[in-house]
Amino acid sequence: MTESKKDAGELEPEARRLRRELFDDDMLDKLMAATGQRGVSLTGEGGFLPEMIKAVLERGMSAELTDHLGYEHGDPAGRGSGNSRNGTTPKSVSTEVGQIGLDQPRDRSSTFASALVPKGARRLGGLEDMIISLYAGGMTIRDIQHHLAATLGTELSHETISNVTEAVVEEVKTWQSRPLEAFYPVIYLDALVVKVRDGAHVTNRAAHIAVGVDMDGIKHVLGIWVQAAEGAKFWAGVCAQLANRGLKDVLIVCCDGLTGFPEAIEATWPAAMVQTCVVHLIRASMRFVSYSDRKAVAAMLRPIYTAPDQDAALVALAAFADSVLGKKYPAAVATWQNAWDRFTPFLAFGPAVRKVIYTTNSIESLNYQLRKIIKNRGHFPSDEAVIKLLWLAIRNIEDKRARERAKQAGRQGTDRKSVPRLVEGATVHGWKAALGELALIYPDRINPHL
Missing domain, CATH: 1.10.10 (Arc Repressor Mutant, subunit A)
Incomplete structure (x- = not known):
């Protein structure tokens, strides 16, 4: 056997190896040909696989009952044992290959419980x-x-x-209330719009997702909240929940402009800084600009958010306001002027930290995937249903990526593709350099956690 074949054999799952030993490819080819000739489907009602599973499960339960009783069927050793076989009970279960009718064995004392087909189970496999x-x-x-x-x-x-x-509702509640670390240097917050039934009406609501970056630069989804109440009251509740779960301090919260959110953050963590996402700010100002002028306006905005300090940024904004394009699109200028107080903290940091807090792209990439999932659903019956689906979707996406990474791990060279985590467990690019900058700016808050 060559080394490559030997390695492939070692990587082969034990179940597949067993299948090859008991049912070789010739036997499977004969099976497929026979089912085709006789008009028998593989799955579904009257299919071959349900019959195979039925036979395997019934023999398995029979073996379990023998083990439970302590003697084989018909063995004289069972006489006077106090318990014996007592026929079967019909039972129907749903499986991945169709509905299966089983004859479940039972004992006279009703103490037998099958592990293969548990009592009360209606769905298997x-x-x-x-x-x-x-x-x-x-x-x-x-x-x-x-x-x-x-x-x-x-x-x-x-x-x-x-x-x-x-x-899974209880699992979602447990996740949503799990303890958090005491300190996250950076938290990103972004939202996607969902439709939720409210009485006789369907209303648009914002489902907010928070992602925290820990000291190792690893991202964690902290929670999901659907905004149904007025801004300040809603955000006060969100911040109180995070604090009650153990979050005692955060350096920077990067988000879009959210009514009442900065005040709630500052009331809960007074030393925290709320930073408006620069990419959101650029997009917001571009809403007022015609397509033909977008490149030119983008070029004039760039000196504002790449300025070395606040004074230089203010000069760049004034130049944009006084330009022909600035006068043509005063609403674009006003967007930056109105958000100035929440934008300028960004300018106090060096390149490494700016790169980390420049955008909430970490969540936006996640929200892009989530929008594809919810777009065909119409509306949700409740806020809880929104949270349940989003949590399941995030878990499902990460599980698929984990399986793909495991599959790629067995490949070599150009055949191997990188499959990164989407958000949960992913590492922020350039985090070491950013952490070094933050440690110089906030030594009293960073050093105790190093």
Whole structure:
């Protein structure tokens, strides 16, 4: 055997190796040919795979019962043991390959409980994980119903699928209230618009996602909040929740202009600085500029946010305001003037820190993925449903990327592709240099955590 084949054999999962030993490729080819000739499908009602799984599960449960009783079927050793086999009970379970009718064995004393097919179980073989994955991918409950019926031949009620997705609610609540680290140097905050039913009406609401950067430069999703109340009251509640979960200090909070948010941050963490996202500011000012003038206006804005200090930035803004384009688009100038107090803290930092807080792109890339998931859903029945789906979607995206990284790990050279984390667990580029700058500016707040 060559080294490459030997390595491939070592990497092969044990289950696949066992399959090859018991069912070689010739046998599988005969099986496929036979099912085609006899008009038997592989999955769904009357399919071959459900019959195979039925046979395996029933033999497995029979072996479990033998182990439970302590003697084989028909063995004289069972006489007078106090317990014995007592026939079977019909049971129907849903699986990834279709509905399966089982004859579940039982004992006279009713003490036998199968681990393969637990009592009360109506779904087996990862079907619940499949439902949750489909839901996290943006499919509605009705879509999931049709998908399972069409692909697997499995008929599940709306209530059943809803109950499966609702089973993660407690997990979401635990995640949303988990303890946080006492100190995050940087927190990013961004929002995406969702439609939520409010009584007889459907309203637009903002779902805010916060991502904190720890001392190692690793990003963590701190929480998801749907804004239903007035700005100041809502943000006071969010900050209070973060503080109650253990967050005692933060250096910089980078966000878009949010009514009531800076005041809530400063009331909770007085030493924290709220920084307006520069990219959001540029986009906001560009809303008023015609497409033909955008490149020219962008060139005039660049000296403002790349200025070495506040005075130079003010000169650049005045030059833009007095220019032909500035007079043509006074609303673009006003956008910068109105946000000036929240923009200028950015200018006090060096290049490394500026690069980190220049944009909330860390969350924007996540929100781009989330928008693709929620765009076809119409509206949500409640704020809780929004949080549940977004949490599931984030987990689903990161899980898919983790599986892809594991797959790429077995490849070499040009065949291997980089699959980074999207947000959770990802590292901020250039963090070491930024941390060094922050340690010089905030030694009393940084050093205790180094």
